[in-house]
Amino acid sequence: MFENLSERLERSFKILKGEGKITEINVAETLKDVRRALLDADVNYKVAKSFTDSVKQKAMGMNVLTAVKPSQLMVKIVHDELAELMGGKAVELTLENRPAIVLMSGLQGSGKTTFSGKLANMLKNKQHKNPLLVACDVYRPAAIQQLHVVGESVGVPVYSEPDNKNVVEIANNAIREAKAKNYNVVIIDTAGRLAVDEEMMNEIATLKEAVNPDETLFVVDAMTGQDAVNTAKEFNDRLDFDGVVLTKLDGDTRGGAALSIRTVVTKPIKFVGTGEKMEAIDVFHPDRMADRILGMGDIVSLVERAQEQFDEKQAKELEKKIRKNKFDFNDFMSQIQQIKKMGNIKDLAAMIPGVGKAIKDVDIDDNAFKGVEAIIQSMTPKERANPDIINQSRRQRIAKGSGSKIEDVNRLLKQFEQTRKVMKMMTGGNSSKMMQMANAMRHMKGGMPKM
Structure with missing residues (x-):
């Protein structure tokens, strides 16, 4: 970005x-x-x-x-x-009522439904809330089904009434359901609408008045640039929303919306969408975004993402294994899976100061570890647990089984050994989970088998 x-x-x-x-x-x-x-x-x-x-x-x-x-x-x-x-500091959601209600608004195609799922996922896993998604887009074909698919993917229930076109009734019934079943956050997904469509704008204004939400969020596609700002102003004039969500910021090379919208609508950007995965949602921190714009990276966000994925108990067990030189390919694969959960690999690397510019033209996608995983999965359980037994004949079998070259297998084994040595040296003092992960990534970066 x-x-x-x-x-x-x-x-x-x-x-x-x-x-x-x-x-x-x-x-x-x-x-x-x-x-x-x-x-x-x-x-x-x-x-x-x-x-x-x-x-x-x-x-x-x-x-x-x-x-x-x-x-x-x-x-x-x-x-x-x-x-x-961009606002000076991050502004959190205000979720005081029981249940707290979050109302989504925006144009069609802005990403409201997907973001509703991402927000539910974040509230559930990071803030230990018990959210309920509500399908109030009664116009777009398959919109209700889409929200059910999104809800299922993040393990959050969805309330819907497929035969009812009255969004106020649906929302009120959902809130009653939430109270009865102890859901403490209700996220209402609504239909996309144009600010010039008087009937549709009246509908969402009526819905807001009826449910009295704790938060009304305006979801907008960052890639629409200045048009996003103009649309936000029109919606704000009618809805007086509480905050902005910029989706698809990972695909925006210009960034005008992020830099203009706070000044034009005088409402904070609260979240940004940074990818397609349900975990790809960040609280918007103006100071950190300024760091990234000026090529200074964003180490704080990188560490926060790492801390979210690295379990303290697992980290201690891993450290014991490293001290005893028992770190194996099962552990290595586990580390890769945790890194992948943190988000887009290129976006993560760009958070390291100086790296963003260096890899600007380098194609690093979410399949960056695919070749490594294929090689490890081609090993037997005994080989994964005891990497030292992998001799030349085993390497040839692993290469054939993973569809890779023998050179790729040799390179991975060498990188694995380097990573194991570095991690063992780090446990000599006060080891850091973040440093373990960073070093593992550093040794794999650029030299991963090309499949």
Whole structure:
């Protein structure tokens, strides 16, 4: 995400490199380029101008320390202003009622149904809530069935009345069901609608008034750029929603919606969708997003994702095995599965400072571990538990069984041994689950068998 904007901003800051101090002339030249970069990223013109004016005012008003280079100072100012532009800090959901009610709104095709499932999954697994999904899209063919499929995939029940077209009745009946069965969050998926469709806008306004939701979220496809901002404003004028959800942010190279929407509608971005998997949902942190836009990575989010997947008890058991040099391919496969659950591999790698730019043109998809998994699965249980017994004849059989070359098997075994040594060295002190995972990824990256 934001690759083009990141590159353009980096080029803009180079104007100040080598300069001894900040002057009105070199600041003006730099910010002219920054403004162009923002406009090319589909940022609202007024937002872009206001942003660069604010940066200029702060840059010219600062006493630059001799230890700080002008370009470094400009990066710091732009970073802080970007974070402020996107809201300053993360804003959590307010779920106070029992049951708490979350109402989804947005255009057709914006990803409301999928996001409803992602939100239910997050509330269930991270906040230990007991959510109920409600199918109130009574117009789109197969919409109810789609929500049932989504609900089943995340283990969350779905309330629906296929023969009823009255969304207020359906929602109220669902809330009664939630109270009776102790569901503490009700997530209402609604039909996509245009802001100019008076009848449909009246319907969702009536539905909001009837259920009095704790949160009304506007779900919008980030790839629609400035159109997303305009649509958000129109919906907000009618619904006065509480927050924005940007879906498909992983496919957006411009990012104008994320940078403009907070200023235009004065409502926070609460979540972003970062992929197709049900786990691909992030709370929106403006400061972390500013880090990523400026190529600084996002280590905090990476560590948080790792902590969500790595069980403390399992980690201690794994550490014992590593200390005794008993780390085997079963453990290795388990680590791979946990890494895959964290999200898109390329997106994860881009969270490491400096890596995002390096892998910009490298194709790393969710099948990055496919060749490795095929080789491990071709081993016998005895071989997976005792990697040292894998001799040349066993390697040939494993290569044939996995549809790979003998060189691929040899490379994996070498990488496995390197990983095992690194992890054993780390357990000599205060070992870190995150570092174990990072080192395992580092040793596999770039040298994984190509199938």
